[in-house]
Structures are given as C-alpha cells and as structure tokens.
Amino acid sequence: MSLRDVIASVEGREKRLTVFDPPSEAVVTDLREYFASQQVRIEVGESDSDLSGYAVLSDEDDHAVLAAVDLRDLEGAAEATAGVGEPRTFSGLLEHLDDTTFTSYDTEQMLAATREMEDRAWRKGTGELHAGFQRVGALRQQKAVYEDLAKKRLDIHAYCTPAADVPSVEGVTVHQADTPEIRSSWFVVFDGDGDPNDACALLAEDRGDGERREFYGFWTYDPSIVQRVLDHLRDRYLVTA
Template identity: 45%
Template structure:
C-alpha cells in the first residue's frame, strides 16, 4: 500500500462524534474545532439526562470510544496530558487518525515541529522526514543537521531538483517518484515496542491542491510502524 493509498483509507473512514446532554454551544464549538476533519459532530440527549454531559466516537461498526465532555476538553487543552491510559486518550487517538483537509504550509510546519521536538526530547530512535524536493530540504538544513547530530537516527527523503546540499549528520534518500514529490511526512519511531510507553507519532499528508495538504497525524504504533516499513522498503537505498 502506497502512502497515498494509506491516506485514502483514512479518508474513507468517516467518524461521528456524538455529544450527549450538552448545550448547543458545545456542539457548535466542537464542529468549529473539527471543521477541517473527516468527522461529523451531532447532538443527542438521553431520556433521563444521565449520566451527564458525555460524548462518543463511532463509525459504521458502532461505538468504540467514549468520555465525559469535561475530560475531553481538558485533553484538548493539553494534548500531552492524554498520553496515559484514559477514556479521553482513546477518543483523541481515534480522532487523530481522521483526515484533515486543506492545511496551509504554516499549519503543516507547526505540526512537523511538534514531532521533530518530540524526537529531540526523547533523544533516541529514528526520525523520517519527507521534504518533496531537495530545495525544500536545503531551507531546513541547519535544523536537520542539528537533529542528526543527536543520538536520533535521521533520514531525509526528497526528489533531486538541485544538487544535494552538503550534509554530514543524517542520511539522504533520493528518488524521482511521484510519491515523494507529492508527500509531506514526519515520522518518529522511538524503537519502543510497548504501547503504554512508546512515543511513536507521525504526520502524513499529500499535496492535492497547490500548497494545500490533505492527510492525518497519528500516535498509533502500528500505523507508525507501517509507514516506516514502507519507507525503508521503497526508499532504503542511501543517497545517490
């Protein structure tokens, strides 16, 4: 499965976030928050009004995550708080793997920086980043030379539109494939297999309109592993 096919699979999986026993302002707020995501937000009430304000996440196969509204908002305010095992963590993990639409360069850069910063803080594992072209990588050279000078194993992927820039601390993977030309990805694999402690995460998107990107991010270890396996299998050769 190509990177584009992986994105298409996420896109086809529409989810429904149902808000129970809360005011219309909560539903409207969540619709605004997830307006660029492939998720439908609806409002419902229980007959008894119990157990208070809560929400569920579901798809065609049924409900697979739930939490109370207050916990969900707490988690939205600080994503790092939900790295432990709790219900809000489950809901946000599933929402992470919904498609986002027409993200600008600024939002893509901000999301990429979060993953790069995580790799820096963890200080081990591997970081894989797709820049589309070498000229784009050239503008990020100082940052990636710094990351590569840490214990993190850094790999950069690009289509060679210019001569490769001088570099010493990371591995460069060159290919003229349409996949690399159209894909923006930043993938961190900390090398930990235990799901409860792993810091694995990934951003994967494709450019469907000029400088507008469609894709998803994920904290799911199996999805991160799949992306890394694909990159290593398809582009395992070093710079040419």
C-alpha cells in the same frame, strides 16, 4: 504499496462526537467549525442526567466511547494555543483523533503537527526518523532544525525531489527521488527506537491546485501503521541508496 495506499487504508475511519444538551448553540458551532477539516461527525442529542452537558467522542465502527468533556468548558473555546491551533479545552478530544484523516490542512497546520513528531524523536534521543520535504527549498528552510536533531543519537533520513542545490545536512542522510509520492507527500515518521509507545507518524498528500497547498492525510500513534510507512520507505528508498 505506496504512501497514497497507506493514506487510503486510513480513510473512512470516522469518529462521532455527540453533543448532549449543549449549554448554548455557540458551543456546537465552535465544534463544527473546528472539526470541519477532520472526519468527525457532530451530532446533537438529548441524554439522561448522567450525560447532560457533555460531548462524547466515540468510534463510528464499534461505538466505543473514547473520551468525554464537560461542555461548559467549551464555551468561548475559540482561543487557540500556540501549537496546532486547537482550543485548549479540546485537548481531551484531540488525543483520541489519531488515525482519523484530515482535509485541507495548510502549511502552518502541517508544520505544527510536524513539530509534535519531531519533538517525540528529540525527547527519545535514539531511533530512526524519516522526513519528507517534497521540495529542496523546504529542506533548506529546515536544515538547522534537523542538524539539531542529528546531535541526538538519531538515524535521520530526509527526502526531496532531485535538485542541483540540495544542501548537505550534517548528520542526516538525504535521499533525492524523482517519484510522484516524494513530490506530493509530506511525512514525518519516528520508529520509537523499538518502543511502540513512542512510535508516531504524520503522513499527508498535497492535493492543492499548485498555487495553494492543501494537505490530506492523518497522524497516528498506532505502531502497526507506523511500521507500514517505515517498511515502504526502507524498501523503496533505502535499499537502493
């Protein structure tokens, strides 16, 4: 198994967002533009009075309704938050989009998603945290962040490709590995310290052209998927450390 295999196992988990009787075409346009980088299919439909003016998010496989939001709240929703860049009124939908693959995330979007995973570990204060930086330069840039995290009772493991100038990060075990998946993968995985409700993972592969970094992957709060990533990292890199 590899990290790419884990991403492949999540691929195809498409969600469907059905927009019932939108108050304006601009709302539909905003939704299509925002979710363009995720596997969310946008449909427009007519409804009975109970669902008029709503967007309903459902699972493509079993058609289960995951969330519904009032479309009036989405008008003019292009204003972004300081987080991942999502409009405030989309938050009721976003929390149901874990295990949905995204495409073409840039470095800024990846950093914002990374902070969410790191914040969970910080708030928990205990447990195991794994972070893949690809290049030593990225690890160096985040050195202070991870030394702060290490002040908690966290067992932290950082990964990057080998280099002569890999920094020492206090409280963090740094693993240098010259493998394709470490060179291409950005990941942050937190085991939740045994609590499945706190387990989370962000895993993406850099599929850019070398000049521009573009990431394809997913984030998840599914403890079984988090465990698969953890098992691979532990078996592949920790047992030989």
